[in-house]
Amino acid sequence: MSARIIDGKEFAGRLRARVAKQVDRVVAASGRKPGLAVVLVGEDPASSVYVRSKGKATLAAGMESFEHRLSADVGEDELIALVDRLNADPAVDGILVQLPLPRHIDERRVITRIDPDKDVDGFHPVNAGRLATGLEGFVPCTPLGCLMLLRDIHPHLAGLEAVVIGRSNIVGKPMGQLLLQESCTVTMTHSRTRDLAAHVRQADIVVAAVGIPGFVKAEWIKPGASVIDVGINRTDAGLVGDVDSAAAEVAGAITPVPGGVGPMTIAVLMRNTLVSAARREGVTLDDDL
Numbered sequence: 642m643s644a645r646i647i648d649g650k651e652f653a654g655r656l657r658a659r660v661a662k663q664v665d666r667v668v669a670a671s672g673r674k675p676g677l678a679v680v681l682v683g684e685d686p687a688s689s690v691y692v693r694s695k696g697k698a699t700l701a702a703g704m705e706s707f708e709h710r711l712s713a714d715v716g717e718d719e720l721i722a723l724v725d726r727l728n729a730d731p732a733v734d735g736i737l738v739q740l741p742l743p744r745h746i747d748e749r750r751v752i753t754r755i756d757p758d759k760d761v762d763g764f765h766p767v768n769a770g771r772l773a774t775g776l777e778g779f780v781p782c783t784p785l786g787c788l789m790l791l792r793d794i795h796p797h798l799a800g801l802e803a804v805v806i807g808r809s810n811i812v813g814k815p816m817g818q819l820l821l822q823e824s825c826t827v828t829m830t831h832s833r834t835r836d837l838a839a840h841v842r843q844a845d846i847v848v849a850a851v852g853i854p855g856f857v858k859a860e861w862i863k864p865g866a867s868v869i870d871v872g873i874n875r876t877d878a879g880l881v882g883d884v885d886s887a888a889a890e891v892a893g894a895i896t897p898v899p900g901g902v903g904p905m906t907i908a909v910l911m912r913n914t915l916v917s918a919a920r921r922e923g924v925t926l927d928d929d930l
């Protein structure tokens with residue numbers, strides 16, 4: 642049996658179209674477009690591509706894009722000063738500092754300086770706490786995108802066994818929280834989990850976010866399970882995920898790499914930016930976001 646291939650690119654396109662349709666509500670209420678500020682430090686080629694894509698997607702949605710490119714040797718204090726200016730700028734609804742940052746900059750200090758109510762990446766500890774306690778805040782884009790794909794496959798997630806592989810603050814931990822909120826039975830695993838295969842074999846849902854090419858083997862997957870592959874690993878063979886490609890013969894549904902989770906990250910960022918602007922301006926949005 643071959644798995645249904647989950648077309649994240651197509652799903653993301655539809656989400657971006659729904660966002661674009663509702664931007665006018667903020668414009669009508671406030672006389673201004675929602676604004677997203679993206680900060681890139683250095684010239685990492687992949688990060689440069691992602692930042693360019695974010696700028697293009699922001700403009701395509703009818704929102705304002707503010708791009709700040711700083712040299713790789715910028716001082717931490719200078720970066721913090723920029724974040725402070727963006728926090729205070731009324732035209733900016735969302736602030737995103739592209740990661741990873743150069744090693745001389747303390748990523749945590751920068752992230753915690755962003756106003757939590759403009760933190761459309763959902764990385765600030767206040768937003769992590771809001772997610773963990775069920776309060777309204779911002780949820781990191783990649784795991785929220787994964788959840789949207791999963792909800793599409795499983796209209797009833799409650800009671801399903803979910804295994805998350807990876808415990809990063811950006812994907813693994815928030816993914817676990819989101820699945821828990823959906824009443825899944827969640828097992829958090831990582832590279833030091835004993836007998837990972839045994840955990841994965843029990844899972845109706847597997848989310849792999851470890852950053853190791855082909856780490857999750859096809860024979861670990863329960864037949865019919867839904868597999869969300871968050872890995873984007875650059876190898877000699879091109880871009881590959883964290884899940885062995887043969888898993889598509891066993892799973893019920895699986896995300897491809899590329900074209901699966903990746904495009905959802907930027908689409909959800911557009912969604913979070915619109916939501917931020919709507920909250921700040923007291924505008925009500927449709928539930929389909």
Ligand SMILES: Nc1nc2c(c(=O)[nH]1)N[C@@H](CN(C=O)c1ccc(C(=O)N[C@@H](CCC(=O)O)C(=O)O)cc1)CN2
Nearest residue numbers: 691737738739740741762782899900901902903904906
């Ligand atoms: N501040 C942030 N930094 C980073 C985030 C983030 O959400 N916020 N996530 C990643 C990078 N990222 C967005 O920033 C991102 C990664 C991948 C894709 C994507 O569409 N990937 C394509 C493949 C494109 C390629 O060739 O690389 C796909 O999977 O189809 C979009 C955004 C780390 N940093």
